[in-house]
Amino acid sequence: MKKSNTLFTLAFFAILAFSSCEREQWGNAQKGPDDIDNRAEGQIGLSALKVSVDEKTATTVTRAGINTDNFIIRIYDMDKEGKMVQEWKCSEMPEIFTLKVSHYSITAMSHEVQPAEFEKPYYFSKQDFEITENTVTDLKELVCTLNNIKVRIAYDSELQKLLDEDSKVKVSVGEGRLEYAKDETRAGYFKSIGETNILIADLSATIQGEKVTMSKAFIDVLPGEERIIKYSMKQNSGGDGDNGEIGKVDIQIDATCEVVEKDITIAPGEEEPLPEPEPNPEPSPGTKPAITGKDFDITQSITIPPGVSTDNPYPVIVKIAVPEGIRNLEIGITSSSTDFANAISDLGLTDFDLANPGALIGILQNLGLPYGDKVTGKTDIDFDISGFTGLLVGFPGTHRFNLKVTDDKGNTASAILALIVN
Numbered sequence: 001m002k003k004s005n006t007l008f009t010l011a012f013f014a015i016l017a018f019s020s021c022e023r024e025q026w027g028n029a030q031k032g033p034d035d036i037d038n039r040a041e042g043q044i045g046l047s048a049l050k051v052s053v054d055e056k057t058a059t060t061v062t063r064a065g066i067n068t069d070n071f072i073i074r075i076y077d078m079d080k081e082g083k084m085v086q087e088w089k090c091s092e093m094p095e096i097f098t099l100k101v102s103h104y105s106i107t108a109m110s111h112e113v114q115p116a117e118f119e120k121p122y123y124f125s126k127q128d129f130e131i132t133e134n135t136v137t138d139l140k141e142l143v144c145t146l147n148n149i150k151v152r153i154a155y156d157s158e159l160q161k162l163l164d165e166d167s168k169v170k171v172s173v174g175e176g177r178l179e180y181a182k183d184e185t186r187a188g189y190f191k192s193i194g195e196t197n198i199l200i201a202d203l204s205a206t207i208q209g210e211k212v213t214m215s216k217a218f219i220d221v222l223p224g225e226e227r228i229i230k231y232s233m234k235q236n237s238g239g240d241g242d243n244g245e246i247g248k249v250d251i252q253i254d255a256t257c258e259v260v261e262k263d264i265t266i267a268p269g270e271e272e273p274l275p276e277p278e279p280n281p282e283p284s285p286g287t288k289p290a291i292t293g294k295d296f297d298i299t300q301s302i303t304i305p306p307g308v309s310t311d312n313p314y315p316v317i318v319k320i321a322v323p324e325g326i327r328n329l330e331i332g333i334t335s336s337s338t339d340f341a342n343a344i345s346d347l348g349l350t351d352f353d354l355a356n357p358g359a360l361i362g363i364l365q366n367l368g369l370p371y372g373d374k375v376t377g378k379t380d381i382d383f384d385i386s387g388f389t390g391l392l393v394g395f396p397g398t399h400r401f402n403l404k405v406t407d408d409k410g411n412t413a414s415a416i417l418a419l420i421v422n
Contacts, residue, residue: 039100042131044075047095050141051108053123057146057224066123071108071144078103078128099131108142116176118186122148149173149190149197150226150260153180159233159253167205169229172334173197173221175350192223193332193351198402198416200334201229201255215301215398218257219414226260289322289405291415294382301398301418310390318383318417324407325377329354332404337397337421377408389419396421 051073053066069091076082079102086097090108110123123144129137153169167182173190174197180188190199199221203214221227234254292298294317308314320329332351335341344350347363357364357371364371368387375381385401392399401417 037100039102040133041098042101042133043136044097044099044104044106044129044131045095045136045138046093046097049093049139051090051125051144052141053144058121058123068108068110068144071110071123072112074107074109075099076105076107078105096136101131101133103128103130105129106139106142108144109147110144113148113191114176115174116172116178116188116190118178118188120148120189121146121150122189122191146224147192149192149199149221149223151178151188151190151199152226152228153184153201154228154230156230156232159231162207164206167203167207169231170202170204171229172200172202174332174334175345187226194330194404195222196404196412196414197221197223198332198414199227199229199257200400201257202336202398203231203253203255205253212253214253214255215418216255216257217400217402217416217418219416221257228258228260229255230258231255288411289320289324289326289407289413291403291405291413292319292321293317293417294319298415298417301420303420303422304389304392308389308393312390313386314389315386316384316389316417316419317386318401318403318415320381320383320403320405322379322381322405322407324409324411325379326355326375326381326405327408327410328356328404328406329375329381329383330404330406332402333400334402335395335397335399337395337399340392340395340397340399385417392419392421 051068051071053068055065058066069089071090073088073090073093074084075086077085077100082105085099085104088094105126105128107127108123108125110121113122113124114120124147125142125144127139127142129139131137151171151173153171155163163182165182169180171178171180171188171190174193176190178188178190190197196219199218201216201218203212203216205212218227218229232254234252296302296316298318302316304314320326330351330353331349333344333349335344348360349363352358352360354364354369354371354375361371368384370381370383383403397420399419399421401419402414403417404412404414406412
């Protein structure tokens with residue numbers, strides 16, 4: 001039965017992917033050649049342009065500072081849909097460069113940022129400017145700051161003594177994933193995928209012969225932040241070992257995610273953990289948006305029960321209340337199942353905005369999800385993913401739906417819906 005469900009699910013995704021590819025190919029066929037650019041020209045002065053790194057955000061600084069000679073400089077034409085028009089190494093920039101009259105952005109970056117790497121801080125700066133006819137435009141200094149997310153793992157001393165050598169933590173932000181062994185001291189750096197990010201930590205440990213797993217998500221992680229995920233012990237409240245409990249040992253593992261403030265040295269054990277989000281906050285008129293579960297606590301994971309199928313889905317509905325009206329409803333889907341994660345990625349459903357679906361309209365229709373005008377400006381909406389539950393049964397693992405809603409005044413609310421398939 002499980003095998004047939006898996007085959008059905010893969011076939012379903014294959015159909016969706018095929019239709020998506022057809023639409024993309026049709027769209028590409030409609031595109032014509034670029035028009036000849038007859039705009040007037042001006043120049044940008046680069047001889048005095050300085051590129052530096054703000055040492056307050058740097059992770060390692062020598063007396064000489066961080067060398068920016070190999071930083072990548074790029075110029076984008078914002079009147080041409082952000083098309084990149086030039087690239088140099090910082091040390092190879094000319095003294096002056098000719099550009100068409102337009103609005104531009106110039107960026108400096110330390111390297112091509114990857115989804116996740118150990119000991120690889122990513123520094124970035126951006127500046128907008130305008131080129132006018134027969135004029136030389138000079139730029140201000142490009143001061144780069146840390147732009148990816150630095151993550152370290154720590155354990156309290158008592159827990160560290162009890163952990164077996166096979167204990168590890170898998171950390172992910174978007175598509176970036178790193179595995180931290182028990183004695184890993186390096187910092188991981190994760191690509192920021194938005195103004196705020198969701199950091200997920202999955203602990204798999206052995207303590208005195210007992211297997212224990214723990215999955216925890218931390219929201220509102222900002223680009224440039226340094227986070228320490230610290231595991232500690234507390235009194236065991238009983239459990240099956242799937243949420244940090246240890247059956248035969250009278251302890252339970254807890255996890256906090258601490259923000260390391262710049263220019264402040266924090267002694268171990270003195271950090272204050274971030275407050276846990278309040279379960280299901282009830283929205284009231286005139287307040288910020290809120291995301292809650294219908295008949296369930298969205299801060300707790302849901303285990304899909306036996307018997308669920310595409311013909312008999314499990315009801316999962318998320319209530320989204322936005323008194324000021326929805327501007328964006330962003331969804332990110334991650335999974336511990338490689339097969340499911342790959343299928344989602346192939347369909348372009350890793351990160352998308354229901355308010356601005358773009359080429360995903362056909363797929364969203366097939367999945368029964370609201371989009372476009374059915375989302376934009378609405379003050380309350382049901383995000384019903386019951387149709388997904390039958391599709392998930394062929395993919396054991398933990399599947400997370402990361403939700404972020406933004407209202408017309410810029411207020412936001414975030415939540416993570418976790419579905420577990422055994």
